[in-house]
Amino acid sequence: MKVRIECTYKTAKGTNAAFRSEEMNASKGIVIAEDLERTERGKNLLFIDSYENTWNLKELKEFMKEVETEPHNITIYFDGGFNLETRRSGLGCAIYYEQNGKSLRLRRNALVQELNTNNEAEYAALHLGIRELDHLHVHDLPVRLVGDSQVVINQLNGEWPCLEEELSKWADRIEGKLSQMGLQPEYELISRKKNREADKLASQALKEIEITSTIETDTMS
Structure with a gap:
């Protein structure tokens, strides 16, 4: 905080x-x-x-x-990719947080078929990360939400209007989940180069390589 x-x-x-x-x-x-x-x-x-x-x-x-005993100082890196030929989407998120004096990293990805655009995949990847925080019982804390999607970041922080119906539904879903959990979001736009970890997780999902892991790290990302 x-x-x-x-x-x-x-x-x-x-x-x-x-x-x-x-x-x-x-x-x-x-x-x-x-x-x-x-x-x-x-x-x-x-x-x-x-x-x-x-x-x-x-x-x-x-x-x-x-x-101190709960996950805190939380940052979610997210990325989503959509394959137009297969109509499948790969979602990836890397969550950095501290708990009990340790710095930890949770990585998670998912392969989904119900989306239609890359922007939807980006929103879905962020939603995946927020759901992981719910599984960690995170609530009533500030969180950094970091990605390379200008559409997602600028729409959620209010700089861009959300005119597409499906994206508006995703934005409402994410904002509703954040509100339900009492989370205070801080959105940050970064370059694709700085978002390589989440991008790799999304690409692995498209290749049907499932990743779910939590490890201790030396420092926060």
Whole structure:
């Protein structure tokens, strides 16, 4: 979770000034806030998350302690591909998250036949990733949703209108699932080169190579 710190900063000579930090990971924010309190330089400390919710230090520490045992700091990379000749779609998602002090990666793909376009496949791949979060019992957290589809990312973040009926249905389905799970999406558009892992999973699905795995990684993607 990302937060920024707001407080009244007091210098050694007693000069006060309003202080507002840049956005940072909540764990880093806690360390900085504790240092400000220890040196008695920071007064009226307040944390504000990306959705303008406010926390004091005690509340944020308790929340982070609870979150530690559940999947958090979640990023979903997704990609979908549609084969016009076979009328089949390959869906792929790679989910990076932290739990119990470990960095983990879940990979999942699927071969489906009921879709008609590449854009539908892209939406379906993202939906696949969100369903995996449901299986992990993830709820009430921010999530990064990352893909190389301009259509999906720009329609879901509201920059582009969703005029096609089938894509509108997919957008509604995804937004409904996110709302049901209490997830706060942050959409990010990346290049195909940076989305190679999800692209490979989608391509493997089209070749009928099924992938379902979870491993521990050294760092977050």
